[in-house]
Amino acid sequence: MNKAEVLQKSRLFENLLPEEIEMLAELSVMRRYKGGEVVFEKGDVGDSLFMVVEGDVEVLLRDGSGEPKVLATLGIHDFFGEMSLIDKEYRSATVRAKSDCALLLLTHENLHAFSKAFREGFTWITVNIARVLSQRLRETNRRLAEKL
């Protein structure tokens, strides 16, 4: 599997130059998970972001009764784990592989190495993260408004 091709298709890396994508491909690490395996738990230290390359993952939170509730299902080209990377807080939810899946992982240290080599490219990644977070916030606002 060509990691650069995978990265190019993610919204997280829109507008990045080929050489930037190439370096990110070298800095990213492929990890495979079995269906049902936990990628990370709510409360874990968040030091990496993930991109889905194959399969699906579920984002889970426990409801009032303690039962895990699926907040979202993410598939190919989706990414997650970016919030902890930005706000340096612990993981806000649990992510579990819904099926056997392959994820590309970028640690904060590897992203830092990228930022030293490609300032503009790194800025684009943060802009892209902000765009996605902004979009999610708008969606949350819209849902909230519907409930009020």
Add this chain to the structure above:
Amino acid sequence: MKAKQLPEVREIVNSELFRSWFDALTKARLAAREASLRHDEVLTQVHLMEFRAELAQKKAMDALYRSGDYENASAQMQAEASELENKSLEVVGQFEKQRVMCTELWVALTKAEEQNDPRAKRIKDDYERETAKKTLLWEEVESLWAASLAKNLAMIENRAKGKRVRKESEQLFANAEQGSRSAAALKAETQESARALEQAEEAVRDLMNKGRTQFDAVVHEDFLYWAARENKLVYVVPLFSDSEHYNIELTACTVYQCERTRGVEFLEPVMEPQKATRVDTRLDDFFLKDRPKVKREKQDA
């Protein structure tokens, strides 16, 4: 070691000399690994055989003690059975006397009843009392015979078991002996496999030393290092591929870079210097172009 520029390092890594050295090193490492596995296997076999021999020896000793226990128990039971037999003969003697006495009383009773002798009642009482004693004596005889029979049968069983266990013990001693001989024979093979392993490791060390001098690099075990002349970084070339244990996926014989203080703890891909002439307008384009010109009408207004 002299500090080198990236093109110099790339030239070394791409050279025929480096390739042939790396191929030889890969083969030598593979041979060392195989020698190590072979040595481990032989050692495992030796330990296994020694352990089996020890276990057989221990079981043989246990069996020997157990056969002795059975033989002792058998002798004890034989003595007890004889004692019961003697006791039963003694009681049979008493029974015989009692039987004669009862017969005499029966004759006297018959005679007294025929003659309407007033002593007939007393004789009858005597006869009944003595007959009861005779019955008790016979019951005791039968009980002693039964006990004697049980002891005798158990004694024979113990004796047979003692013989069987003794034979087992002899077989186990023989197995232990055979196991010890096999382990000793295999031990000679471990010395050979240890020598082969040492030679294979020596070949790897030789090649690493050769690499150190031929390529003017720092060589430890798995990486070659050159101080970078352009900056304070270090160029690193792994001698293996690994996708799991480092911060990035490593490919053998690829040039990476790292900081002097962190070493291979944090590796980075080496990037070609960016062309300074290129003007990057991506952020300008994003922030300054394609923005809505007219305000959307407020819904709540």
